[in-house]
Amino acid sequence: MKRLLLIAALFFSLTSHGQTNYTGSYGYSLKPEGTPSKNEKASGPSGSLVLIRLEGNKYRFWLDVDKGWPSYNLGTTDGTITFKNDTASFDNTYEDAKKSCILKFRISKNIVHITSQSASFDCGFGNAVMADGVYTKWKVQPKLNNAWLKDQYFEAPKVLTTANKTILYKDENALYPTTQTFAKGETLLNIAETEKTIYTERFTAAGKFVYGWIKKSAVKMADTE
Template sequence: MRKTYLLLATFFFASVSAFAQMSKKEMENLKTAQYAGKYSYDNGEGYGEGEVIVYPESDSTILFYIQLQAGEPSYNMGDLCGRVTLTDGKGIFEFKSDYADEGCKWSMNFADNKLVIEIIDEQYECGFGYGVYADGNYNRKSNAIPEYFVDFTDTKQYFKKLKLEK
């Protein structure tokens, strides 16, 4: 009897873990896979740069990691990971941290191998350094589906293992 329970439990957990893992081919077939990859901008002249890494989570959602650096004179930086629901390549990202009075809210628009981020709410507190903003025109540098990103602490963060609130 004990062997039967052990066998059933093993089968159950193997089925659940197989179901939770999506194959690369299945990921490529997601509607949001067309937006996957790496986008970046560089204002030049030392005024700042940014990068957004986009991962298709489902047919309607993406996960992203944004890393930004302001240029002279402060050289502040910021990074953030989040989830956005997309409709026709457009979505709204909202985030409010526990330590900020306000939050941040921006639109994301994917078109023609570009990502345009525009701030929606003037009360912009994303937890970035002073003078660091996400808005801008990001050009696509890669359309490969990323498995991970490397954050500011040089730690590999795998998209499949991220625990983000829905």
């Protein structure tokens, strides 16, 4: 299940990297481990990684891992990383973990290597599920848009903008506005929230990925029917 972002871990990142844009979808798909019956449609271990460039060397990422046959146990996480010299790290330690879970990313052209050296439990993944793997950029790229975002945050409630110009802020206290605004009547995802603000992410009509905080006073709960 895709988890909603925790405010404390929302912008965890390390270091910096060159200006190459690595936005895109990466992954791998392997044969089943063991010997499934001939009558069974079995799939093997697989992983999916999506990177979206925020600014400079900082990226949002979404990671989904499937153990494959026979358990099909899953592992999902998402967050923010920043590359330096082709590498980045992310603290994915689960709340009740006995040891830390640090995911290490190393990118080279169209390939991302992920290593963790952590137990699946410490990472909050299903039994025996590991993020480790070689993720290659898909030749056919899926479209990254608001429909895709909705699938990532399928549990996130939706809000409707009520102000004529709803401002997107850089911070949860709504002190530092961005240049991005939303018109009245736009539907946004409530991914995380504080007492007075909501964190949201959205693709603009021009395809730009924007993220930040909006005031609760500028929105209302959207009709879920």
